[in-house]
Amino acid sequence: MLHNRVGQSGFTVSDLTLGTFEWGSRVNRETAFELMSAYVDAGGTLLELSACTSSAHALVGSMKVPSTLRVAARVGIESIGGELQISNSRAVITEQVARLRQTLGRDCVDLVIVDAFDPHTPLTETALTLRDLQARGEIGYVAVAHHTAWQVALMRAEVDVVCAFTELSLVNRSAEDDIVPACDYMGMGVIAGAALGRGVLTGRYATGTPADSRAAHDLRQYVGAYLGPDYEPILKGVSKAAEALGVRPVDIALAWNRGLGVSSSIVAPRTVRQLTELLESDLVLEPEIRDALSQISS
Numbered sequence: 001m002l003h004n005r006v007g008q009s010g011f012t013v014s015d016l017t018l019g020t021f022e023w024g025s026r027v028n029r030e031t032a033f034e035l036m037s038a039y040v041d042a043g044g045t046l047l048e049l050s051a052c053t054s055s056a057h058a059l060v061g062s063m064k065v066p067s068t069l070r071v072a073a074r075v076g077i078e079s080i081g082g083e084l085q086i087s088n089s090r091a092v093i094t095e096q097v098a099r100l101r102q103t104l105g106r107d108c109v110d111l112v113i114v115d116a117f118d119p120h121t122p123l124t125e126t127a128l129t130l131r132d133l134q135a136r137g138e139i140g141y142v143a144v145a146h147h148t149a150w151q152v153a154l155m156r157a158e159v160d161v162v163c164a165f166t167e168l169s170l171v172n173r174s175a176e177d178d179i180v181p182a183c184d185y186m187g188m189g190v191i192a193g194a195a196l197g198r199g200v201l202t203g204r205y206a207t208g209t210p211a212d213s214r215a216a217h218d219l220r221q222y223v224g225a226y227l228g229p230d231y232e233p234i235l236k237g238v239s240k241a242a243e244a245l246g247v248r249p250v251d252i253a254l255a256w257n258r259g260l261g262v263s264s265s266i267v268a269p270r271t272v273r274q275l276t277e278l279l280e281s282d283l284v285l286e287p288e289i290r291d292a293l294s295q296i297s298s
Contacts, residue, residue, distance in 0.1 A: 001043035001279065006189035006263045009162040011111070011141050014045040015258065016278060017072070017191060019268030024055025034065050034272050042279045046070050048266055049100075049163075051077040051115045063205065070110035072165075073100050074173035075283050078113050087119035088126040097138055111166055112248035113143045117151040127158030143191070149182035154237040156186050163189035163263060170234055170256055170297045171197040171226045180260070192257050196250060200226045201238055237296045247283055252293070255283040259290055 002015040018039045023032045030135045036047070047065070049056055051074035065071070075096040076088045091115075100109050112133075118126065133139045145156055145165035146249040155161050164183050169192065183190050196202055200223065257265045269275040285293070 002282075003043070004044065004189075004263045006141075006163045006191075007183065008187035009141065009189070011162050012188075013070075013191070013264045014043055015264060016254075017046040017048050017264045017266045018044055018275075019048045019050075020056040020060065021050065021082070022175055023057040024271060025169065029059055029062065031139075031271065032059055035269065035275055036069070037064070038275055038279070040066050040069055044069070045141055046111070046264060049073040051075065051113075054094060057100070057103050061105060066105070069088070070115055070140075072111040072143070073104075073109050074113040074115040075100075076118065086116045086118045088114060088116075088121045092131040092164075093126065093129050094133070097133055101138060107139055108140055108185055110140045111143055111162075112139045112141070113145050114147075114155070116146045117144075117148070117246070119211075122189045122221045123154055123158055127155070130159050138185035145193075147179075152179065152182055152188070154190065161188060161201075163191055165191045165193055165266075166243075167194045168192035168257065168260070168262065169195055169197040170201060170238060170253060170293060171231050173297060174282075188264035190260075192260075192262045192265045195257050195267055196221045196253050197226050200235060201249055202233070203239060203242070203251035205273060217229065230259075234297045237293055241289055241293060245283070245289075248277065248280045250277055251281045251283040252285070255285045256290065256293055259285055 002014050004015065005012050006208055018035065045068065047060070047069055049060065049071065077084055077093055078087055078088060084097050097109060097112065101107065112130070114126070116151050130139070130142050141162045142159055143162055143165055144162045147155065147164065152161065152164055157224050164179050166179045168175045172194070180190055238249050238252045254265060269278060
């Protein structure tokens with residue numbers, strides 16, 4: 001697996017980041033361990049945890065995670081009375097990092113992702129908290145997610161933010177107009193979330209909704225957002241390109257992201273078979289094919 005430097009920092013990551021989106025729910029402990037082992041064996045280096053998926057946190061904490069596997073964890077979202085609220089206050093971030101360290105059994109969280117911009121907490125408070133945690137060796141690097149370009153710039157001015165996590169794929173290219181050029185200018189990396197378009201770029205939905213798919217269960221709205229008529233030309237274009245090149249739709253999707261120069265693309269397979277397909281993907285798109293895909297997805 002390829003490894004990339006994240007922006008101008010000393011942090012390096014593998015071409016693919018392993019997401020834990022459904023760990024502890026539709027992905028049980030045994031399968032999660034198999035996924036993690038196969039990923040590490042292939043040279044994978046970064047495991048991404050969601051701020052809202054406590055079941056994934058506990059599951060990862062119950063496994064023996066190799067020291068070579070770095071963990072990226074989100075902070076700044078808390079549940080109050082069953083409702084999720086944004087808070088980048090010193091108290092919340094400090095408590096969440098302490099809980100992560102205890103759950104994961106690690107002295108240091110390798111990469112902390114500030115998961116949203118908080119307009120109510122002074123940025124200096126958030127930045128000072130993160131710098132203090134770094135100075136104490138409790139966190140390694142800092143990233144942001146769900147920030148606009150100007151919000152990233154404000155944060156970057158206060159603390160050494162190495163990258164931005166943002167949804168980016170052939171079916172969602174909005175980051176190319178905002179976050180990507182901003183990160184480029186500031187010497188930051190970009191880690192592409194939902195790199196397979198929430199699953200629609202795998203080709204699984206070409207003839208309908210499989211019974212065991214995310215769209216057939218509690219994530220139907222999340223996935224279905226990209227299954228409407230507006231996205232049909234893109235999905236057909238990916239399928240045609242894959243057929244012409246004798247590869248799979250996932251190869252096209254990942255190759256397109258790779259060509260953007262992102263540091264890593266997040267994938268969240270539910271089975272080892274799905275992961276193996278992703279790990280085997282090393283396609284480089286010819287310029288004319290890339291241009292055609294960019295045109296139909298613009």
